[in-house]
Amino acid sequence: MKNHEIAKIFRGMATFLEIEKVPFKPQAYERAAFSLESLSEDVGEIYAKGGMKALQEIAGIGKSLAEQIEEYLKSGKIKVHEKFKKELPVAMDELLRVEGLGAKKIKILYEKLRVTDLKTLEKAAKLNKIAGLFGFGEKTEKNILQGLEFLKRDKGRQLLHDILPIARATLHTLEQQPEVQKASLAGSLRRMRETIGDVDFLVVSKNPKKTMDFFVNLPGVEKVWGKGGTKASVHMINGFDMDLRVIRARSYGSALQYFTGSKDHNIITRKIAIEKGLKLSEYGLFRGKVMIANSTEEQVYKALGMQWIPPEMRENSGEIEVALQGKLPSLVELGDIRGDLHVHSNWEEPKGAKSSLEDLAEKAMGMGYEYLGISDHTKDLNIERGLSEKELLEENKYIKKLNTKFSAEGKKFSLLHGCEANIRKDGSIDIDDEVLSQLDYVVASVHSHTKMDVKEMSARLERAMRNPHVDILGHPTGRIVGNREEYAHNFDHILRVAKETHTILEINSSSRLDLQDIYIRRAKNEGVKMIINTDTHNISQLNLMEFGISQARRGWAEKKDVINTLPIEKLLDTIK
């Protein structure tokens, strides 16, 4: 897809124009970049099909930008961009990551000191050359050095799974403070993004100063880098940032709406306010000086003429249009889930750390589940000591015995028995059909030979999905957030075959988060059913379900799209 390449150039153009102090054009380029990135079709194809006219139908693209896109498609370059790059040949992306450095300062640093990247910046700062520049001072130079230090340890965006527990613990200690009346998570964490840049807290406090002092002295705080009357920001030793905003109780709703974002979602909501002759800020929705709505998010959205939008949807990917029409989907919730069908037990690893079937069942019952599906690895996967046909059948017998016991004890709970079979290189399954047919269900996953080309992989997945015993395609695209790229695949092809064969696509709740939200949305639109599983390898991971739920919600999935919201009989019917 050329979309991202062109978007990146447009972002660069926005930066250059900002430096030149050209009014309004930077935003125009930013908007166009964002618009290209959220496009599901390749601009090359759009152009091939409909020419310049089709390009100009893309939001934020007019005559001039359409010409630039055409130029890029034809030559791989855009002249104006090349010209700007020549004028300011610096590693802009890299330098912009330094806290407090923006495009304009970077330009001065280049012109006066020939700073082109982080290395030359550090050198200039250490030689004390920055402090004397016009517009710079001692403090700025010191901040740049500290910014560079932090950048070295900065882990960048961190996994939601790692950050959420820390953030919740911090939220809890904030709530314990006697002067704190209300507190909430905000930002990308409240939207449950896959990765988190920094952690945002919102509090209402009877004593803002006291709360802020408490916050900047939390254990793990390495540096306070901003502290005013309403806001404090800290760097944590673990390499991420946390922000605290103290707000008044009466504007809690508008502040929560504002600080939850996303930025693009907010820009649109503010524009809608303007169209209605109103003004929206974190302090409220106003007509002139008259406050119209501010105490709850519901009030704010309602006054803008739309439904309250779940945070997971607030990415400016069409949610506002739908909310204005009053047609938001009713997203799947954690409470809708009746069971989990991707769970590994110690049957595959008798002396290892995995849990027994009894323990897993007990925990699942405690969580209110109606069923839990055991899906141990199968024989091709040596690392996890996958089960042979014989071992699977033994496990099957044992599970049947346990179910008899549960029912004798009057428990409304069943263990289901499946397996997570391997999809071999040629698309065959590593367990005999005869044995597969005796299980309640089969999850099939790719665990090997992931470097195939699209065509081979498509044929491989198709063959697996066409196996009549395969019910669920496990972690369908093979990605692991921040760790492994998805393998080459054609998602349209996966969807087509899944639809035809009634194969269920898994939403894996572990750090795979596979399917991704954009794929979930496409599966939903095609009517392909999904299942949210945890892929539990350790009993505590049964709790990961909430991450799969948030992923599903970010993909606009509803209860009806997710089969493990069904009672057991209907679930088994659907699988068959």
Place this chain on the structure above:
DNA sequence: GCCGTTTTCGGCCCGACTGTTTTCAGTCG
């Protein structure tokens, strides 16, 4: 540079904080 059923011209999201250029530009979210 884009956009429009109030407009083809005149608008374009909003506010806090910092440091430095004593009144505001740059940066951030």
